[in-house]
Amino acid sequence: MNIIRTQTVSAPAPCPVVIDPARLEREFADYLRDESRLTAQPVERIYLPETLADMCDAVRRCAADGVSATISGARTGITGGAAPVESKAIISIEKFRALGELKRDDIDGRYYRSVGAGMTLADFQTQRHQYADGVKPRQLFYPIDPTETSAQIGGMIACNASGARTFRYGATRDWVRAVTVVFANGECATIRRGEIIASDSCFLLEASDGQQTTIPLMDITLPETKSSLGYPLRRDMDAIDLFIGSEGTLGAIIGAELYLAPAPAHRLYLNPYFPSEPDALRFVKQLRSMAMMRRGKPVNETGAALDVLAIEYMNPETMEFMRAKREADGASSHVPPLDETARASLFVDIAFDTTDALQAALPVIESLLAGCNASAKQAWAGTQPADLLEMKQFRHAVPESVNNRIAELKRQDPAIIKVGTDMAVPDEHLDDVMALYRDTLTGAGVEFLAYGHIGDNHLHVAMFPHSKAELDVQIELYGRMAKRIVAMGGSASAEHGIGRSKRKYLKIQYDDSILNGLRSVKTALDPNELFNRGVLF
Numbered sequence: 001m002n003i004i005r006t007q008t009v010s011a012p013a014p015c016p017v018v019i020d021p022a023r024l025e026r027e028f029a030d031y032l033r034d035e036s037r038l039t040a041q042p043v044e045r046i047y048l049p050e051t052l053a054d055m056c057d058a059v060r061r062c063a064a065d066g067v068s069a070t071i072s073g074a075r076t077g078i079t080g081g082a083a084p085v086e087s088k089a090i091i092s093i094e095k096f097r098a099l100g101e102l103k104r105d106d107i108d109g110r111y112y113r114s115v116g117a118g119m120t121l122a123d124f125q126t127q128r129h130q131y132a133d134g135v136k137p138r139q140l141f142y143p144i145d146p147t148e149t150s151a152q153i154g155g156m157i158a159c160n161a162s163g164a165r166t167f168r169y170g171a172t173r174d175w176v177r178a179v180t181v182v183f184a185n186g187e188c189a190t191i192r193r194g195e196i197i198a199s200d201s202c203f204l205l206e207a208s209d210g211q212q213t214t215i216p217l218m219d220i221t222l223p224e225t226k227s228s229l230g231y232p233l234r235r236d237m238d239a240i241d242l243f244i245g246s247e248g249t250l251g252a253i254i255g256a257e258l259y260l261a262p263a264p265a266h267r268l269y270l271n272p273y274f275p276s277e278p279d280a281l282r283f284v285k286q287l288r289s290m291a292m293m294r295r296g297k298p299v300n301e302t303g304a305a306l307d308v309l310a311i312e313y314m315n316p317e318t319m320e321f322m323r324a325k326r327e328a329d330g331a332s333s334h335v336p337p338l339d340e341t342a343r344a345s346l347f348v349d350i351a352f353d354t355t356d357a358l359q360a361a362l363p364v365i366e367s368l369l370a371g372c373n374a375s376a377k378q379a380w381a382g383t384q385p386a387d388l389l390e391m392k393q394f395r396h397a398v399p400e401s402v403n404n405r406i407a408e409l410k411r412q413d414p415a416i417i418k419v420g421t422d423m424a425v426p427d428e429h430l431d432d433v434m435a436l437y438r439d440t441l442t443g444a445g446v447e448f449l450a451y452g453h454i455g456d457n458h459l460h461v462a463m464f465p466h467s468k469a470e471l472d473v474q475i476e477l478y479g480r481m482a483k484r485i486v487a488m489g490g491s492a493s494a495e496h497g498i499g500r501s502k503r504k505y506l507k508i509q510y511d512d513s514i515l516n517g518l519r520s521v522k523t524a525l526d527p528n529e530l531f532n533r534g535v536l537f
Contacts (some may be wrong), residue, residue, distance in 0.1 A: 002199045004215075004239055006187035008208045011057035016048045031072055031090050035148075035403075036501055037417065038080035046072075046090045052180070052188060055254050058091050059530070060186030068533045071248040073152040074120065077159065078420070079499025081247050086534040093154050094118040096254050102131055102140075105177070111140055112177045112259045117154025121146070124153060129260050140260035143169040145310075146495070147396055154253045159497035160228045160245035164310035164395075165349070167455035169261065170295045171226065171495070173244045178257040181243055181250075184526040192257070196239035203239055205525065215242075215524040218517040220510075225424040226456050227491035229509055230498060230518050230536050242521070247497050248532040250525045264307070264351030266358050269388050270365070271380035273342035275373050277315060280344040281434065283372040284311055284454055287348065288427070290364075304364055311455030312347040312395060318449040319345060322394075325401050334393040336380060346454070347391055358383070398451050402462045415468040419478060422502075424458035425490035436484055437461050440477055446470075458494045482508050498536050506536065 018024055021042070028046050033039040044067070047058035062069045070084035072092045084090050093116075100114030111131060115124055121144075129140040144156065146163035155161075157179065162171040169175070178192040187208055196203070203215040220233045231250075232241055243250055274280040291299050291308040314322070319338060326335035338345075350365075352358040366376040380391070403418070410416040425433045434450075441448045441463065452460040463478075465471035482492045482505050492505040507515065519537055522529075 001196060002202065002239075003204045003206050003212075004189055004191065004196055005206045006183055006185070006189045006208060008187050009053045009056045011053040015054040015058040015061070016050070017058070017061075018046045018048065019044065028090075030075070031092070032084065034075040034080060034082040035078045036080040036083065036499065038083040038085065038500065040084045040087070043084050043090050044088045046092065048092050048095065049254075050095045052182075052254065055091070055093075055182045055252060056186045056188055059182050059184065059252065062089050062091070063184060063186060063528070063530055066528070068530055070532055071154075071158075071252050073118065073155040074150055076148045076151045077155060077496065077499060078418075079496050080501045081159070081497060081499035081532065081535050082155070083500065085500060087532075091252060092118075093152070093252065093254055096154070097123075098255075099124075099127065100257075102129060102260075104131075110177075110259050112257050114178075114255060114257045115153050117152060117157070117254045117256065119153050120149065121151050121153065121156065122149040124258075125149065139263040141263045142175070142258060143261045143309075144172050144175060147399060153256060153258070157244055157253055157256055158246060158248045159495075162226055162228075162453075162456075162495040164312050164347075164453055164455075166226055166295070166453065166495075167291070167311055168293055168295075168307070168309040171228075173241065174296065175259045175261075176240065176244055176256055177259055179240055179243050179253050180255040182252045182254060184251065184528065184530045191240045191243070193238055193240050198235060198237050198239070201235040203242075213524055216517070216520050218514070220514055220517070223424070223489055223491040224426045225489075225491055226453075226458050226494040227424070228493050228495050228497045229491065229506065231521055233517060233521065242525075245497070247499065247535050249522055249535050251531065264309070264353075266352040266355055267309075267383065267388070268348075268350045268352065268358055268361070268365075269382045269391055270346075270348040270350070271391055271394070272346055272348070272369055272374050272376070273339065273378060274344045274346070275341055277344045277434070279372045279374065280313065280346055281430065281454075283346065283368060283374065284313070285430070286368050286372070287311060288455060306361060306364075307351040308455070309349040309351055310347070311453075313451060313454035313459065314345040314398065315450040315459075316343045318398060318451045319343060321401065321449055322398065325397065334390070334397045336390075336394060339378070342378075347395060349388075398449070399460070399462075402449065405464060409464060409466060413467055416465055416471060419463040419465060419471065419474045421459075421461040421478060421481065422494050422496045423482060423485045423490060423492055424453075424456055424494035425485055425488045427457060429488045429490065430454075430457045432488060433457060433459075433485060433490070436481055440481055444473060444477060446474055446477065453495075456494070457490075479504065479508070500534055503536065
């Protein structure tokens with residue numbers, strides 16, 4: 001069946017709302033911006049719903065008044081999607097934090113929990129997800145692991161967030177069993193995976209009064225790599241996938257059911273250092289060839305195999321940048337001592353069923369490192385959660401330091417903004433994309449860092465403009481590199497979504513016929529552009 005049926009939920013009282021300008025300015029100034037540093041003008045009202053009925057009432061009131069609204073969560077996004085630039089209202093999902101009981105799907109046997117869209121990833125990850133298997137408890141975990149754990153679940157679903165462990169587990173889409181959505185007419189529906197499948201190249205949206213709207217679909221070929229490019233349209237798609245990655249433009253997600261994965265019994269966390277970037281890339285490709293699973297599919301059929309969860313990278317410029325941070329911070333730094341011979345670094349997370357399997361793998365890993373001019377003895381390694389925390393703090397210190405550096409430059413010239421890429425390519429183009437970044441940016445004299453999810457050929461390249469003229473050059477270079485990456489079969493937006501700041505890159509990814517197809521879906525579901533106006537389009 002291809003019908004999305006919505007229902008009316010009556011509110012016993014109006015949704016809480018703040019309309020006093022003085023209070024809006026005093027208490028809610030942060031709601032006007034997100035981590036993109038894009039800041040909007042003050043809005044007329046901010047709704048603070050606590051229940052589904054509240055949310056439906058808030059949307060109905062905006063629709064009746066002809067007021068566009070931005071859905072607001074933790075505002076950790078870096079593409080401007082949560083900045084209410086073209087909205088007169090904000091609807092916050094932050095109070096939707098309920099957590100349901102652990103349940104098991106009767107059909108596929110997977111475990112899942114319901115969770116409010118306002119719960120942070122950190123809070124969800126630290127919950128005790130455990131079930132009894134005979135006399136032995138079994139631990140589960142939520143495997144999606146973006147760098148910013150203060151992100152809220154709703155926002156992660158809205159942009160199909162991924163992160164380091166996408167290498168092994170895929171993106172958010174692969175772990176969403178159901179979403180509860182409030183539509184532009186103020187009605188709602190819970191959409192479960194596998195229950196509503198498109199037919200005749202469309203869905204039908206049926207309101208509670210029986211009125212139907214056709215949602216036209218088309219086949220879009222997505223890149224063979226990580227991507228967050230709006231609606232992943234297919235003529236036979238599952239309805240739930242319209243909303244995952246939609247960036248709040250089709251409806252407000254207020255809750256979800258999320259699948260959980262069996263927690264690895266043992267893990268090895270390894271932070272090896274390499275004398276050159278080519279050595280590090282060689283190790284990545286060799287380790288990747290031994291990976292047992294990747295995005296849910298086996299990639300190793302013969303020979304030694306390792307259950308690699310994540311592979312992260314820091315290029316030589318990033319290593320120098322972090323050495324400088326350690327020197328500046330002193331004892332308080334989360335950056336470990338970095339030998340001057342360490343020109344590039346990786347973080348590798350590998351899972352094992354037993355300690356014997358872990359011990360047996362060590363000589364294999366040592367041999368791989370030695371073949372890439374590195375040494376296990378010089379690597380930073382650990383097997384305990386505390387070790388992982390320290391290594392993640394080191395990794396997280398990179399984007400934090402980048403943002404601080406941009407803030408310094410902006411104080412010198414207010415026109416400065418952050419220029420950071422979010423692109424990925426298929427496996428066969430790893431060397432090509434690394435050469436593209438280095439040749440393009442070094443040749444233009446651009447100060448830059450490259451770091452991130454190299455297991456998926458997905459690096460974040462941060463550029464540092466020192467003037468408005470340099471900023472203009474870097475933005476032009478970004479577009480030039482995006483065209484080359486799309487030509488390689490890659491993605492112009494791998495994990496952060498399009499938001500407001502990357503709309504021009506969506507036009508590089510897709511031609512007008514596809515963009516018109518995406519807009520037709522938006523028009524069908526939100527004809528008056530009530531939700532997140534200016535995002536994607």
